[in-house]
Structures are given as structure tokens and as C-alpha cells.
Amino acid sequence: MSLISKYLLSKFLKNFFIILFSLELFFVGLDFLQILKRLPDSANLQVLYLLYNAFFTLTITLPLSLVFAWVLTLVVLIKSNELVAFYSLGAQKKFIYKPILKVSTFLLTSLFLLQATPLAYSYDQKSKIIHGDYFTTFKSDIFLKYNDYFVYFKKLLPLEKKAEGIHIYKLEKGNVIESIVAEKAFFQNNRWYVLDAKVTQKPQNITWEDSKLEISYEKFLYTLEGFKPKILDTVYESKTKYSIIDAVSALSLLSNQDINTDQIRASLYYEIVSAYFSIPILLLVFVFAGANGRTFNFASFTTASIFGTLVIWGLFFMLNKLSFGGILLPELSILLPFFIWIILSTIIFIKKST
Numbered sequence: 001m002s003l004i005s006k007y008l009l010s011k012f013l014k015n016f017f018i019i020l021f022s023l024e025l026f027f028v029g030l031d032f033l034q035i036l037k038r039l040p041d042s043a044n045l046q047v048l049y050l051l052y053n054a055f056f057t058l059t060i061t062l063p064l065s066l067v068f069a070w071v072l073t074l075v076v077l078i079k080s081n082e083l084v085a086f087y088s089l090g091a092q093k094k095f096i097y098k099p100i101l102k103v104s105t106f107l108l109t110s111l112f113l114l115q116a117t118p119l120a121y122s123y124d125q126k127s128k129i130i131h132g133d134y135f136t137t138f139k140s141d142i143f144l145k146y147n148d149y150f151v152y153f154k155k156l157l158p159l160e161k162k163a164e165g166i167h168i169y170k171l172e173k174g175n176v177i178e179s180i181v182a183e184k185a186f187f188q189n190n191r192w193y194v195l196d197a198k199v200t201q202k203p204q205n206i207t208w209e210d211s212k213l214e215i216s217y218e219k220f221l222y223t224l225e226g227f228k229p230k231i232l233d234t235v236y237e238s239k240t241k242y243s244i245i246d247a248v249s250a251l252s253l254l255s256n257q258d259i260n261t262d263q264i265r266a267s268l269y270y271e272i273v274s275a276y277f278s279i280p281i282l283l284l285v286f287v288f289a290g291a292n293g294r295t296f297n298f299a300s301f302t303t304a305s306i307f308g309t310l311v312i313w314g315l316f317f318m319l320n321k322l323s324f325g326g327i328l329l330p331e332l333s334i335l336l337p338f339f340i341w342i343i344l345s346t347i348i349f350i351k352k353s354t
Helices: 003-038 043-079 082-088 093-114 118-131 229-237 244-254 262-276 278-287 298-324 330-353
Strands: 139-146 149-157 162-172 175-188 191-201 214-223
Touching: 003 043, 003 093, 043 082, 043 093, 043 118, 043 262, 043 278, 043 298, 082 093, 093 262, 093 278, 162 191, 244 262, 262 298, 262 330, 278 298, 278 330, 298 330
Parallel strands: none
Antiparallel strands: 139 149, 149 162, 162 175, 175 191, 191 214
């Protein structure tokens, strides 16, 4: 790494962490003061609320902080004529923005990968603390379709991977041909194991003389392979946000079930967009920044950069809400605008650079 790159990164990262800490402190602190009366008296739950809220806010503040820090760094470099000095020493433009782009991509990718962990449900967890449901670990009365089965769980315990009050109905050509009723079942080795099950089978060819229901009792049987309890919990809750792993698993599970997956796809796409929408902005901010501090309008540059960043972020946020509400397809409202944004910003960057 060149000396110029090290110098630029030291300034950029210093501004980045200052801005990030300030935004986190502002949003988390303001929210905590507003919600303090509704929080439980337990200090542990209050600390957990702060931690969950801090990570949830980080998904918003980190991309914004990268842009704001880059704007501030450029303003300082231009004002002190350091940017002109770099060019005078023979530094090309790509040597100025490439280190910033690489570090920003690394930080955004780290944030994106964190969305594959349980931290992705920070908003849901902090909401549970507010409503006193943090220690509630079961869901009741779940009824879903899976392949040729309709499944009813009276009680689902996703953390323990157990279910109680199980009714499983197998369909063939629109007719129920088998039912499994049991009190308990548990999930292991990617399948459900049902205990003490009553199995009722309907004959395939029904005649008046000899047709009868075949009833048997099984101590132990397995069924519903791949029907994961965590995904059941996630889909049942109709969450506005899914972890990457749960979203991909839910899509693979439900894609062939004639079940609407718009919300899951919208959540998955938005996690990608919210992580990387600021990368083109970093390039545009640099290409519109002047080198001469005497003729450069700092106020207009700073205002336009900050306002433009907030507008772009707000636009993608609005499109995500429209997608999640089922008004627009996620592919048309999130992915397509994101690709258009990347192509448009690339064209502008190339034209301004030449």
C-alpha cells in the first residue's frame, strides 16, 4: 500500500468512526429516551434492548456514515489543497478513490454477512422486549401446506425443535388419503419424528362392499423431510425482515407450495441493496468534487452529497415497503431499480472522469 493510500485511509477511517459513533449514539439514545417508560424494569433486558437497537440502527448508519465520511474527507483535502498536491506528485485519480472503495466494500460486506446471523432479527427482538414477549418461545395454531401435505401444529417450539398436537393430512389428486395424529413430534436429521401416532388410511378404490378405513398405531415414524421449525416460525410470524440463511431456506421450501413469497424475496433483495447502494454514491461524490479549493463551492457540494444520499436511501426504503406490502413485485421494485442505479452511476462516473 502506498504512502498516499495509508494517509487517505487514516483520515477517512477517523472521520468514519466519529460519524458512525455520533449517529449511533443519537438514534439509539433518542429511541431509548422515548421508549424508557415502556421497557421492563430489568436492567439486563434494557441492556439487551440497547444492543439489539444498536445493531438494527447499524444497518442504516453504516452505509450513510461511509458516504458522509468520504464527503468530509474530500472537503478537508480540497480546502487544505492536499488533493492538488497529490495530483502534483503524479497520483492518478484511481489511487485516490480505490483504497476508500475497497475498505467501504469490505465493511459493507461484513455488515451483509452479519445479516446471516440471528442479529438479523434485532428489530423483532427489541420489539419483543417492549411488548413483554422476549421469553415467549412457542407459537400456537400453525397451519401450513408442504408438498402433498397439510400440517397443523397446536404448539410449535422452534428453539427446542419440538411440536405438540400434530395433525398431518396427505393429499392425492385433491383427496385426503392419509392422516397422522399425534401428541408430540421432534425435528432431527432434517425430518420430523412423530411419537405414538395414529395413522388413518383411506382405500384408493372405494366400493360399497369391502371399503374401510385402515387405522394403525405407530410408536415411532418420520415424515415431512426438510420442514424446518425455524422456517415455520419465521414464515408464521410474517416478519418484515429475514436473515439471509432463513430467507434462502424459506424460498427453497415454499417455492413449490403455491405460497406467496413476495415478502421473503423483498426482504432478501433489500438486504443486498441496503448494504451496497452507497458504493456508486462514493464514486459520484469523488467525480463531482473539484481539486481547487479557491473555485470550489463547498456548501453546494456538501449539501448536494448529503441530500442526494438520503434521497437515494429513502427511495430504496420506500420501494422495499411497497414490495413487502404486495403492491409491487420485488424483482421490479428493488432489483431492477438497483441495477439501473448501478448502470446510471457508472455511466456518469465514466463520462465525468474522461
